[in-house]
Amino acid sequence: MALYSDKVMDHFRNPRNVGVIEDADGVGEVGNAKCGDIMKMYLKIDDDIITDVKFETFGCGSAIASSSMATELIKGKPVSEAMTLTNKAVAEALDGLPDYKMHCSVLAEEAIQNALEDYYTKNPDQRPQQTEK
């Protein structure tokens, strides 16, 4: 049995949305080189829609594949939808990850959250009102 699913290998070999957005509206970076994974997400947001997304990743095959899949899952989607993207959804879309690689999908989720947080920090008026719990 192969280490990774065909989907993981596809996204690893042909990563989607690789690169940098120079005038990004939100940038998020998570992980650290000491642990062997760093993910950086760049978002372009227009009228509450994620119109473009790019990533850069230092990491293993599943980290690269998770970043790639996460960008696909949020591209063209409303911000509110990207906010709720979970690591599980990323892993499932990749037809699963080995247990000890699940943290790669967590990094993808966190990178997007960080980039959105950066966007709201720069555009406080866009931040949704706190809903009562």
Added chain:
Amino acid sequence: MKIYADNAATTRMSRTAIDAMLPYLDEIYGNPSSLYAEGQRAKEVIEAARKDIAQIINADPREIIFTSGGSEADNQAILSAAAIGQKAGKRHIISTAIEHHAVLHTLNKLEKLGFEITLLPVHENGIVRIDELKAAIREDTCLVTVMFANNEIGTIQPIKEIGEICRARKVLFHTDAVQAVGHVPVDVAAYHIDLLSASAHKFHGAKGVGFLYAKKGIRLSSLIEGGAQERGRRAGTENVAGISAMAAALKEAVSNMETSAARLTAIRSRLIEGLSEIPHSALNGDREKRLPSNVSFCFEGIEGEALLLLLDDKGIAASSGSACTSGSLDPSHVLLAIGRVHDVAHGSLRLTLGEETTDEEVEYIIQEVKDVVQYLRSFSPVWRDLNSGKIQHIL
């Protein structure tokens, strides 16, 4: 192109070894402990193998016992020496920071049982310093265990000097020679080695078989209790076919050693030279005092597993000390021991060549590694930060 560059992980069995193995899986299937002719024929091949192996490492046949491989031999050697030390009230063991886990984990076990363990550093070149060994030996030191050659970075330790010191200080000396036997000259008498571990599949024998050399007079403790095989030191029906193949493989490896080592050293140099052209890369371990087949590098700004997967797509089978390939969070303890920081140790690549590796394959490897490293760096945020000066280059 399909290139196997992971000969430190395992080797392909040689035709000679397979031929030496087959009869004992087929018509000569008797149990060596049986009295009748079929059993005795199996017994004969084991004893002939013992004699051949002993001769190659300059030991007496009675000093060789067959095991399931290098790990078992390491465990038995260390636990036996510890038991001998314990009886004499000596509970201090010296080893190195770069040993194989078969040694390190056995030492951890002994530490929990009250032994004190000193791990010698290896410094940037991956080699222990004799003065530091001398200083570490105490009145209660019962064992020094230092690997002959390292499995990750290929560095060869000053085994003869270590052996001389241990002999003079009356301390048992064990060496894990799994990567060395069949590849570089090993002489237990000349190097004053008391205990030595070896594994057949590292020199074109079969997996699941190895041997332990224990100098006459050293009482071995059994790890496996049962029958009286191996003169009561290792129970269980012998792996007759594997033992026969191991002796054949070792004889062949040793007879080709000189020409093979010379050729491998030459292509190793070319590979090191070619990979050194990659900016911000570094060879791991001493450039000269290393196994003829071993090339180990670190590349800044990339992660090893991604590198291995893409090389696999190009037909190159290699390995890495990256955490991601081992399922743990920490990169290789060997790379950390030679001073590679975590960030850099994650981007490691080990290529271990074989007798069949061609010059053309080496050129192909150089080109593909260059391309893949450049590609992975093209979207690495770490590489971007290194290039923009946000973080400092280490290599």
